[in-house]
Every structure is written in structure tokens, then in C-alpha cells.
Amino acid sequence: MKVGIDMGATSKGTSALLDLEELLATRLLVQGNSGSGKSHLLRRLLEQSAPWVQQCVIDPEGDFVTLAEKFGHVVVDAVRTEAELTRIAGRIRQHRVSVVLNLEGLDVEQQMRAAAAFLGGMFDADRDHWYPVLVVVDEAQLFAPAVAGEVSDEARKISLGAMTNLMCRGRKRGLAGVIATQRLAKLAKNVAAEASNFLMGRTFLDIDMARAADLLGMERRQAEMFRDLGRGHFVALGPAVSRRPLPITIGTVETSPRSVSPKLMPLPEASDDARDLIFKPGADEARPLVRRPPPPPTPTPTADILAQLSRPRPQPEASAEPMFPVFDEAERDALIDTVMRGILDDPDAAFRSVAVLYQDFLVRCRISRVPGEPLPLVGFRRKLAVARAGVDKETASGETWQQALALSESLTDDIQGVFLIVAQSAVSGEPCPSDAALARAYGSHSPSRARRLLTYFEEQGLLVVRTDFRGSRIVAFPDLGCETAPGDPNRPDELAGDRTAAE
Ligand SMILES: Nc1ncnc2c1ncn2[C@@H]1O[C@H](COP(=O)(O)OP(=O)(O)OP(=O)(O)O)[C@@H](O)[C@H]1O
Numbered sequence: 001m002k003v004g005i006d007m008g009a010t011s012k013g014t015s016a017l018l019d020l021e022e023l024l025a026t027r028l029l030v031q032g033n034s035g036s037g038k039s040h041l042l043r044r045l046l047e048q049s050a051p052w053v054q055q056c057v058i059d060p061e062g063d064f065v066t067l068a069e070k071f072g073h074v075v076v077d078a079v080r081t082e083a084e085l086t087r088i089a090g091r092i093r094q095h096r097v098s099v100v101l102n103l104e105g106l107d108v109e110q111q112m113r114a115a116a117a118f119l120g121g122m123f124d125a126d127r128d129h130w131y132p133v134l135v136v137v138d139e140a141q142l143f144a145p146a147v148a149g150e151v152s153d154e155a156r157k158i159s160l161g162a163m164t165n166l167m168c169r170g171r172k173r174g175l176a177g178v179i180a181t182q183r184l185a186k187l188a189k190n191v192a193a194e195a196s197n198f199l200m201g202r203t204f205l206d207i208d209m210a211r212a213a214d215l216l217g218m219e220r221r222q223a224e225m226f227r228d229l230g231r232g233h234f235v236a237l238g239p240a241v242s243r244r245p246l247p248i249t250i251g252t253v254e255t256s257p258r259s260v261s262p263k264l265m266p267l268p269e270a271s272d273d274a275r276d277l278i279f280k281p282g283a284d285e286a287r288p289l290v291r292r293p294p295p296p297p298t299p300t301p302t303a304d305i306l307a308q309l310s311r312p313r314p315q316p317e318a319s320a321e322p323m324f325p326v327f328d329e330a331e332r333d334a335l336i337d338t339v340m341r342g343i344l345d346d347p348d349a350a351f352r353s354v355a356v357l358y359q360d361f362l363v364r365c366r367i368s369r370v371p372g373e374p375l376p377l378v379g380f381r382r383k384l385a386v387a388r389a390g391v392d393k394e395t396a397s398g399e400t401w402q403q404a405l406a407l408s409e410s411l412t413d414d415i416q417g418v419f420l421i422v423a424q425s426a427v428s429g430e431p432c433p434s435d436a437a438l439a440r441a442y443g444s445h446s447p448s449r450a451r452r453l454l455t456y457f458e459e460q461g462l463l464v465v466r467t468d469f470r471g472s473r474i475v476a477f478p479d480l481g482c483e484t485a486p487g488d489p490n491r492p493d494e495l496a497g498d499r500t501a502a503e
């Protein structure tokens, strides 16, 4: 079914149509400075597409709650535990209800955690419920920041992970990301890069203009045109809207935002008693001072609760026992390795999120009676990346491999595994893994995504990719002083079996 969403008018006076089905497959990025009309544009898109597709709005300012009255969206107030948000997200997929996740009033870190829990719940929904949903994220740079800010590293990682999942791996699950940002330079590159459709609004800063030009494949000079765009004017490009840059003007909306731009109004008459007005309490302020309620406790992350549940119960008669349980570290490590192998032997493991694998890991550790504190999520991710690289004992203890591990630290958790697999081949002098094998390590079926990751590593100066005259790929690691043997990038992935072939 072909549905054209009417976004407004083109410069030729025709309707600017957005092909909804194509949009679901290819995602959308909206960028424009504050006041350029991004939220208005998102509202137009949501209103026009409401009859056709389920919608979920991640709304940091509580601006979109007004969709509820006219279009029946359910407003989900985010002041809840993360587990509860995840469960609600699962239910909205099951029952196909359009929602606005209202994050207003939470501090940035809580907003990140809540959005991640919600997106995670939508992402991990049962396969039977993978219906198409438009997932609209306004102010996306808050949830996928390009650099570490004031929030904790953990909050940033889980939020960035959820946004990366939405944009990189959501399509198969029916999730179509539509993200808007004031500043492209503040948005994580890998999240922006997954959108194939762009609506570019007024942009002043050179650095944002340069990023926009790169994403759109334009000359930087050409991108200068974004500087002169008026409010509500955007340049559209992408398979769902236009194959060439197309200037469009966004049309009107039926609902109104809760916050509106300030309008100039005449000041009141100057009065002599201005000092009194501000320093004396007014008649209606004669109430006793109301104490603010204490801020709500920060919800406990699900991973912590799981870890807590898995902790062995304390022994009541501890007096005769030593203060700390005594166990053999080597035995514990060996047990954990066995558990890891069990998880990785499942051919579906590569395509499951780390959160799901971690839950599986904790349960298996309990079944195998692994002594001591359960491995925290961070440690698990690391072990997973290393285990996926499949390094033998001898290589693992070598200095070069330790150096490779240190290099991988500069990358985000979700891509460390891919880097280590290539590094392992170089350290052991094996052929460079194929695109399909790298894609599997990334939890994706898309070979082009694997190639993009290699390009990204190269941009970071971690490795150099070259092709020999037979078309085989060789990856060199200048810091490690080694390189892979030539490998055919198009080789099918044996471990993925029929899966890759069926894609
Ligand atoms: N196409 C349009 N037609 C009419 N009014 C518009 C249009 N686009 C934006 N506006 C108005 O301009 C003001 C700013 O727009 P909007 O809130 O969408 O900007 P924004 O890009 O989301 O800014 P911020 O990044 O600060 O949130 C709003 O009052 C909105 O109603």
C-alpha cells in the first residue's frame, strides 16, 4: 500500500509528499537550529500519518501530549521505574497503541534512562508483535550525544545503545526512527548515519553545515543554502521524499504545542513602587512556606536489580565462616568461560541485544553455581566482545593482543566486538573476515553496515584497509605492527548458515 504523507508545499507549488512505506524502511533525520520549525514539522508528520501507522513520540519537553485529545495518543508519564517503562513499551507493541512518552520534569540523566528503558522494551518485543511503528525522537542529541557530557558514563552508554539499536537494527523489528536535532555536530555520528532521508532546516554553524553536507553528499559550498532558510522551510532529500535536494515549506498543524515562541508585548506603565512590587510579598502569597517534596528516588537500573537477585543469599550463621567466601578464582573463570561458550554456541546469540544475553548469562551462572559476585554488565560486555573474537589461549596472553584490547577501549561497547574480530585475525595472521562475518559480530545481517564500521575504524586511525589485485581485503594495524592475510570480503558466513543467504 502506497501512502503519501502531505508535509506541505514544494517550491513549485505541488504537495510535498513523504512516502510512508519507504520512510518506515529508510528512517528520517531532521536538523535545524532552535526555532527553525523542527517540532512543528514532526507534529505535521505525526498528525498526517496518525490514521496510517502506530506512533511513539519520545518527548523531552512534554510538547506533544496535545496529540492525545485529537488523535487518541496515550500519554505515558515517565516518572516510573525503568522495569515498568520497559513492560509498558512491550504492551504498546502488542496492542498497537500510539503513545507519547512524556519526559518533562526529569533531569537529563533520568530522561536518558527512561527513554532507553522504553526504547529497549519496544526493541525487545516479541517477534509476533513486530508491527510497524514510527518512533519519533525530538531533541535526539540528548539521547545520542556525540561526546560525553555531565551525565554518568553508564547513562550515556545505555541511552546511546538504545538509540543505536533504534536507528541501526530497528527496521527488521518494525521500528522506524524519525529523529530531530538542533545541532548535527552534537548527535552521535553512527545514529545520524543510519537515516537515509533528511529534512534540513536553517543552520548557522559551519561545523553543522559541514556535517550536513557530508551526510547529504553535497559540496560544502552548496550547503551554504541552509543558512538562508526561513522558519518552516526545509530542504528534503532521500528515497522517501526526493532523489534530489528539494526545498519544501511545512504546512499547518491541527494541534498546538504546549510551549509557544515568546511574542513581544508592550511593557506595563512604569511605576514608582517597582521596588515594593518585587520585594514585598503579595496578598496571595501570605500562605505559610510550602516545603518542596523531596525529589523522587532515582529508579534502580534493571541490570542492577538482576545482579542483586543473582547474588547468593547471606548465610545466617556467618560467625564460624570466614568473612569472605573462599573460592578458587581460576575455577570461577573457567565456569564463566563455559557459560559464555554455551551462550555463543546458540546461533541466534549474535542477533540478540546485550541486555537479553546478559539476563541469559546471569541465569546460566546461577544454574552452573558460579561462585562469587555476578559479573557486572560492563564486564559481561567486555567478555562477550573478547569471546566473539575467538582468541586462543596463547594469543590471548601475548602482548600484541593486550595492546589490541587497549585500542578497542576507545570505541563504544557495541562495536568493540567487530574491531576485536578483525584484530584477532591480524594478530594470528589469519585471512581478513568477510563482510557477512563482521555483520554477524555486530548483530546485523547487513554487510554494508560491516563495511561502514571498517571505514569508521579507519577514520579513527585504528587500522588501514587495502585491497590486493585479486580483490581480497587486507587490514593492517599500524599500532600493533601486524596485518591480516588477504580475505575475500564477499565470502558467505559459514556460522550464520542459511540465514545470510536467505537475507
Ligand atoms: N511551518 C510553520 N508554519 C507556521 N508556524 C511555524 C512553522 N514552523 C514553525 N512554526 C512556529 O515557529 C515556532 C518555532 O517552531 P518549533 O518549536 O517547531 O521550532 P524548533 O525547531 O523545534 O525549535 P527548538 O529546537 O528550540 O525546539 C513555533 O511557535 C511554531 O509554531
Ligand SMILES: [Mg+2]
Binding pocket: 038, 039, 040, 138
Ligand atoms: Mg523543538
